[in-house]
Amino acid sequence: MIVMDDIDRVLARALCEDATRSAGALGRDLGLSQPATWRRIKRLRDAGLFGARRVDLDLEKVGFSVTVFLGIKLATKGRVSLEDFERAVAAIPEVQTVQHVLGVYDYRLRVVATDLPDFERVLRRRIMTLPGVGNVEANVLLSEERRAGPL
Missing domain, CATH: 3.30.70.920 (Lrp/AsnC effector binding domain/regulation of amino acid metabolism (RAM) domain)
Structure with a gap:
């Protein structure tokens, strides 16, 4: 199990809603810089929190x-x-x-x-x-x- 803080949880929730959002846009919403947001996303991805990205077809x-x-x-x-x-x-x-x-x-x-x-x-x-x-x-x-x- 990965240790997540409140920012990680908000970030994961936001990516579940729309995985196409950029690290810059997510960072602005969270009050973080684009590089800091990108590092958090990479850490969560490397820990296996996120699966493969997929297109949700109708x-x-x-x-x-x-x-x-x-x-x-x-x-x-x-x-x-x-x-x-x-x-x-x-x-x-x-x-x-x-x-x-x-x-x-x-x-x-x-x-x-x-x-x-x-x-x-x-x-x-x-x-x-x-x-x-x-x-x-x-x-x-x-x-x-x-x-x-x-x-």
Whole structure:
């Protein structure tokens, strides 16, 4: 765990809201010089606080109007390794996230598709044929509200 002061927390929160802001602009808001702000950002990045920068696409605007969360229970854990399943599922481009979870299911996937028939194709031809797949439960996303986590 990295030791953060109040300025680091405000800086991290500001970058979570808009990662494109310059160190100069952030520094003006915080009462710091651009070099001092840049050094803080670099220290936080080097400590692993920030992941890779990404563009947040509007999936619907690029043709993916259906999002489905899948709960997957592996049929026989002894016959297939978790790594084999994870490697195979990660190779499916429509699978946006793979989460190994504790509970009724072994994995939770976020899958995007152009429409329901496209999702059915992905489910039948790609996901259900993965090594070790047993029980699958699907939940179609109706709406989503994104909230920044507490800092």
